[in-house]
Amino acid sequence: MFEMVIGLEVHIQLNTKTKIFCSCATSFGEGANTNVCPVCLALPGALPVLNVQAVKKAVSFGHAVNATVHKKSIFNRKNYFYPDLPKGYQISQFEIPIVENGELYIDFEDGGTKKIGITRAHLEEDAGKNIHHGEESFVDLNRAGTPLLEIVSEPDIRSAQEAVLYLKKLHAIVRYLDISDANMQEGSFRCDVNISIRPKGDEKLYTRVEVKNMNSFKFIQKAIEYEFQRQCDAWEDGVYEKEVYQETRLFNTSTGETRSMRGKEDSAEYRYFPDPDLLPVILSDEMIEEGKKIPELPDEKKERYIKEHSIKPYDASVIISSVDTAEYFEIMLNEGVSAKNAVTWLTVELQGRLKGGMSISDSPVSAVKLSSIIKRIEDSTISAKAAKSVLDYLMEKEGEVDSVIEELGLKQVSDEGALLEMIDEILSANEEKVKQYKEGKEKLFGFFVGQVMKASKGSANPALVNKLLKEKLAG
DSSP states (O other): OEEEEEEEEEEEEOOOSBOSSSSOBOOSSOOTTOSOOTTTTTOTTOOOOOOHHHHHHHHHHHHHTTOEEOSEEOOEEEEOOOTTOTTSEEEEOOSSOSEEEEEEEEEOTTSOEEEEEEEEEEEEEOOOEEEEETTEEEEEOSSTTOEEEEEEEOSOBOSHHHHHHHHHHHHHHHHHHTSOOOOTTTTSEEEEEEEEEEETTOOOOOOOEEEEEEOOHHHHHHHHHHHHHHHHHHHHTTOHHHHOOSEEEEEETTTTEEEEEEEOOOGGGGTOEEOTTSOOEEOOHHHHHHHTOOOOOHHHHHHHHHHHHOOOHHHHHHHHTSHHHHHHHHHHHHTTOOHHHHHHIIIIIIHHHOOTTOOGGGOSSOHHHHHHHHHHHHTTSSOHHHHHHHHHHHHHSOOOHHHHHHHHTOOOBOOHHHHHHHHHHHHHHTHHHHHHHHTTOTTHHHHHHHHHHHHTTTOBOHHHHHHHHHHHHHO
C-alpha cells in the first residue's frame, strides 16, 4: 500500500593529516582538547586557511561519480548554536558546492543494477564532541575542524536494502580512492537518513523525517524499517499529520526504535551567508585534470573480473565490495591459482570463517598462504576436504601449509601400486556386488569408491581411485 522514499546524507571524514582550516592534527584517540589551536577554539582574531588536500580529495570523488566539478565554489557560514560548535556557526558550502549532479549504481544479487543520483557533495568542517557523565557534560574539540565531505543523494532509494547497498558502494568508492579510511566505528563514515512515505503510485513527496548520525549498516537498515512502519501506522490510524512532522530523530540501538530529538530546521533558519574570511575556491585546470587520475574503481574492476576471468557477476560484486578483498583476490591470482578456486576459497571458505565482524584485512591467513592451500589441491597433494582442515588449523595457529599437511597426515595417497592393493582387497571382499555392478547396477560404483576412501582413511586421491576402479571393473 505504501512505498518509502529515502534520501541519504553521508558525512565522510577526509584522511588529511591536518584539519580543514588550520594545521592541527586529525589523529583519532588523542587526549581531550589536545589537537586544538586558536582557529578551532574560535579565539578572537584567528583566521581560517583552507587545506588544499581536502579540496583535491573532493575533486577526485566528483570524477569518480561522474559528477560536475565546479571550477568555482564558495564557503558559507551555517549559523546555529550547540556546545560543540565554538564559533556559533559551521563553515560549509551551500549555494555553490564543489561537486554536483553525480551518480552511483547499486548491484542486486540477481545481477540487476539501479542508478542512484547524487545531488551534491560539499566540503565542511566537523563539530566537536559532547560527552555526558550523569548530570555533567563536557566538550572535546579535538574533532572540531576535521575536514568532511558531505554527500547528498537524490530521493531515489525505495527500500532499506537499497539504502544499505548504496552506502556499501559509496563506502567502497571512498576507500578505493583513498580519500578516507571510512572507519564507521570511529565516526569517519556516518549517515543521516531522510525518510518519508506515500501511497504506491503517488508521485507527491510527503513530510520527511531525518534519522541522524548512524554509523552501522545493520542499524541503518533497522532504523529505516522501524521509521517506515511508524509512519505507515500513523497514516492508517488517521494521525499522520499529528505524529509525522519535519523533525530530527535518533535511533535507539537497544530498543530498535527512533525517538524525537528536535524539530528539523529549514535552510533559511541557518541564515547562510558567504564566509567573509575565506575567498571563493577557484580550481586550476591542472587541479581538475589531476583529480581525474583515479584508480580502478569497483564497477570497472567488476567488469574486468567478469571479462578476463569468467567470474559470475554476483561473485565479482562480493569481491569488489571492499578494496581489501579485491587486493586479497588479486594477490591470489598473481600467485598462480585458478580464478574459480580463488573465488570459492576466498568468498566461501575464508570469509565463512571470519567471525565477529572480522574483516579480510584482519584474517590470520594471508592471501599467499591461502593460495598455497589451493595449490596443494590443484597438484593433488591433498583433497578439498583435507584443505578445509588445513585452513581451520591455520585460522587458529601459526604454521606453514606443507608442514601442517604433514603434521595432520593429510597428504593424499597417489601411489598407484598402493591403491591397486586396496582396490583388489575390496573387490575380493565384495564379489557379489562386483557381479551386480557388471550386470548393470552402476550405482554401486559409489559404494566401491567409498570403501577405498574408508580403507585409506580419506587419504586416497579420489580422481586416481575413480580411474583405477573403472579400469578394474571393466576388466
